[in-house]
Amino acid sequence: MADTPSLRVAVDIGGTFTDTVLMNDAGAVLATCKTPTTPSNPTLGALDGVEWAVQDAGAEFGQIAGFIHGTTLATNALIERQGARVATITNEGFRDILEIAYERRYSQYDINIDKPDLIVPRARALTIRGRMDAAGRELTPLDETGLPALVDDLRRCEAEAVAICLLHAYANPAHEERLRDLLAAELPDLTISISSQVSPEAREFDRLCTTIANAYIQPLMGRYLLDFAQAFQERGLQCPILMMTAGGGMTTLETAAQLPIRLVESGPAGGAILAARIAATAGLAEVLSFDMGGTTAKLCLIDNYRPQSARRFEIARAERFIKGSGMPVRIPVLEMIEIGAGGGSIASVDRLGRVQVGPQSAGSEPGPAAFGKGGDRATVTDADILQGLIEPASFAEGRLAIDLDAASHAMEETVARALDIAPQEAAAGISEIVDESMAGAGRMHAVESGKDLSARTMIAFGGNGPLHATRVARRAGVSRILVPRDPGVGSAVGFLHAAVSFEIVRSRYATLDTLDMTAINGFFDAMIAEATAVVRAGSAEGRLICSRTAYMRYHGQGHEIEITLPDRPLAPGDIDTLRAGFEAEYARQFSRAVPGMVIEILNWSVRLGTEVSTPAALPSPPQSTPAISQRQHDIFCEVTQTDRTADVYDRAALTPGQVLTGPALIVEPQTTTYVSADFGAEVDGDGNLILTRAEALA
DSSP: OOSSOOEEEEEEEOSSEEEEEEEETTSOEEEEEEEEOOTTOHHHHHHHHHHHHHHHTTOOGGGEEEEEEEESHHHHHHHTTOSOOEEEEEETTOTTHHHHTTSSOSSTTOTTOOOOOOSOOGGGEEEEOOEEOTTSOEEEOOOGGGHHHHHHHHHHTTOSEEEEOOTTTTTOOHHHHHHHHHHHHHOTTOEEEEHHHHOOOSOHHHHHHHHHHHHHHHHHHHHHHHHHHHHHHHTTOOSOEEEEOTTSOEEEHHHHHHOGGGGTTHHHHHHHHHHHHHHHHHTOSEEEEEEEOSSOEEEEEEETTEEOEESOEEESOSSTTOTTSSEEEOSOEEOOEEESOSTTEEEEEOTTSOEEEEEEEOTTTTOOGGGTSSOOSOBHHHHHHHTTOSOGGGGGGGTSOOOHHHHHHHHIIIIIHHHTSOHHHHHHHHHHHHHHHHHHHHHHHHHHTTOOSTTOEEEEESSSHHHHHHHHHHHHTOOEEEEOSSGGGHHHHHHTTOOBEEEEEEEEEEEGGGOOHHHHHHHHHHHHHHHHHHHHHHOOSSOEEEEEEEEEEETTOSSOEEEEEOSSOOOTTHHHHHHHHHHHHHHHHHSSOOTTOOEEEEEEEEEEEEOOOOOOOOOOOOSOEEOOOSEEEEEEETTTTEEEEEEEEEGGGOOTTEEEESSEEEEETTEEEEEOTTEEEEEOTTSOEEEEEOGGGO
């Protein structure tokens, strides 16, 4: 290889495995690998993966010119409550923002309701005198004489981090910034997050929760990112490391350390980007992205080659599928539904004799029982192995030995004996439950978005996605599946196709009829300048793409609709265009517009990013020819509920145009694609597997 740096690497640290992808400057994947995640020090698993990939490609660390990283560490710290000890500072008289929340219960008639854990108890909720109004005008100066008492309170409650959220700081951050500077001078070891930087939007409860979440994980993520960068620099890495964000872009380590809340769900975002790019290549306007890993499964709707996005999601819901039962976080995010259903999800039998699967996971330590690393509880992977859907000899490229006896013993002890059935029957039951859980989550996500799954193509990836795709698709009403190349490390591949970008959402109230164009254009200029500084820190060259959005509603409504604005300064003639655009989108979502109503704009956003290459059109495959299986393997067929013999194919040996019928197993280094008996498969012009359900058996 040439000495000139020309390689790019992506590392996605999941709950069970760490995925690594090495790509050259032409976009060709040179090496991929999965290494067990090392929970005590995630950097070690990442180092192992990158070192293996670099050696496999015959390269050196010094040739890496781009490094993109995504991690579940921020998500796990929030879910498992492993962050810093946080205090809050709000305006005097507003100490109980967290206690009051939305002034409603997420389950109206549940007398034993579990309230969301919002991290900060009332004893650590502090206040200070001072007030801004909604327009950013100072009503009461910040009471700096109260600082000594505030410092004493922070020391007394042993706070390691503080979240400052003052009223209307999105309109004028002066009080928050002054208080931050004063506290930093008195308490230099205290980590400080301010809402005007973390989430400069109206609605103080959401803004406070987001700032708390940021402060909670900021010390942990700051140390982790520093250690991660130093470890790779010691190995010879010379390029900067960019971090994947929840919104589907990349940002610098420095920005990530200041705003670690933006890293939550960064891994799944890479998968959605990959699915959107594949959809564009294949000309698929409506897609369901299905990413099943070792710990969780993620589903995302993609329309017109763009993943569905949102500005709000919830962390650690007390009730898995009930909105309002978690901690709200307001940041730009690719919208998807995530459930605790992965290869490592643990199965058990409750006191009523019902089989439960997940959300608890065996993770990488000890992992499923079949991994032979000390796991003694049956998991989804153990169930797949006992049904013959994973070839032990080809699993994990032969680097991880499969212990069939351990899997069978765990299934007997934890599920089969309690139900008085054979381990193989218990395995089939576990698969039925976990597949229905994932399909049900997909159906619910589609219904909540007002969309239909039946006309969509499922794009399946992740270590377990291709293995469960046909079974989930059948239950979800999807009849066509696409499994891309290198699906086992799909999210990491997606990282390499993401733009260096940054999105800012900021509140500024206005009505459409009285919109001050000069003021709004100046407001946008300031946001664009702020976003440009972040993006250019990660990518000094190339054209930047800017998109602008307004969040509009009718007067009196509680939530807004996202309306795309022209990529230029607004002019008076745009008022009618904005009105028409809002009413058209409102009618699409709610069947009709409401004439004569005042239209308000509460929030404005700017997303600035580097230009991403347009994927080439998918080449047409040659004439269809039957694929020749290499061997056969005994499986349990869920369609006929009988033991059958499945043909086994090595994916590397399949060529465009080849076709096959199920039941079949298509094996490759990091995953296996299971073609159910009611599906057929073909290889398209780009090497993707296209699985189609046979109408005669549907």
